[in-house]
Amino acid sequence: MALAEIETEALVLRKVEYGDADLILSLYTESRGRISAIARSARKSRKRFTGALDPGSLVLVRYRPKASGAMETLAQSSLVDAHVGVLTSLVRIEQMGRVLRLVEKLTPERLPDEEIFARVKHLLGQLDRGEAGEPEVLTFHLGLLGRLGHAPELGRCVACGEEAPPGRPAYFDPRRGGIVSRRCGGGAMLLSAEALDAMREALAGAEPAGPWSEEAVAQISRALREFTRAQIG
Numbered sequence: 001m002a003l004a005e006i007e008t009e010a011l012v013l014r015k016v017e018y019g020d021a022d023l024i025l026s027l028y029t030e031s032r033g034r035i036s037a038i039a040r041s042a043r044k045s046r047k048r049f050t051g052a053l054d055p056g057s058l059v060l061v062r063y064r065p066k067a068s069g070a071m072e073t074l075a076q077s078s079l080v081d082a083h084v085g086v087l088t089s090l091v092r093i094e095q096m097g098r099v100l101r102l103v104e105k106l107t108p109e110r111l112p113d114e115e116i117f118a119r120v121k122h123l124l125g126q127l128d129r130g131e132a133g134e135p136e137v138l139t140f141h142l143g144l145l146g147r148l149g150h151a152p153e154l155g156r157c158v159a160c161g162e163e164a165p166p167g168r169p170a171y172f173d174p175r176r177g178g179i180v181s182r183r184c185g186g187g188a189m190l191l192s193a194e195a196l197d198a199m200r201e202a203l204a205g206a207e208p209a210g211p212w213s214e215e216a217v218a219q220i221s222r223a224l225r226e227f228t229r230a231q232i233g
């Protein structure tokens with residue numbers, strides 16, 4: 001079945017050089033979700049592919065979607081925003097890399113989600129302008145997990161269902177998927193009331209509700225890293 005050519009904004013998640021002049025790309029597109037695509041002769045043709053296709057770049061791509069699960073072939077791309085401001089800071093480079101890897105790892109192929117696209121595009125813009133820090137990146141991480149149905153359980157014990165009230169610390173077990181009450185053995189990590197409340201607020205909204213202490217950032221960062229590894233791989 002021949003499908004009509006589409007044009008969509010896309011974020012470059014990963015780029016691999018292939019053969020003499022081709023590029024193989026992992027893209028998160030606005031209208032088609034995450035796709036793999038080949039840009040033939042992209043390293044030679046400045047006519048069809050204007051501007052670099054580097055990870056973190058926002059581009060406009062045109063292609064004719066395949067009906068099957070095969071790799072797409074880009075007909076054209078043009079650069080919208082390379083987010084070069086990120087390159088002025090090693091911290092921001094690492095944060096952008098983490099965001100791109102999360103989107104690549106967590107989002108299913110060919111399942112468009114305009115909300116996720118809008119959030120990652122917004123966050124990369126903030127990182128570019130130096131307006132986002134670790135709370136914004138971690139809030140994005142939590143929001144992405146939540147949007148995809150993988151949110152950690154932060155309201156009650158995953159074993160017995162006992163409520164974990166706001167304003168109280170609680171044990172968190174990344175492998176069991178959330179809070180575990182003391183009665184049920186607790187968890188490997190004790191999260192402070194501040195960290196837990198910040199995580200709950202982050203799951204409910206797209207932006208951090210208030211400033212996070214360094215201690216809370218460290219706890220949330222470790223909890224999310226271990227939770228994502230244990231639950232998703």
Ligand SMILES: [Zn+2]
Binds near residue numbers: 162
């Ligand atoms: Zn319990």
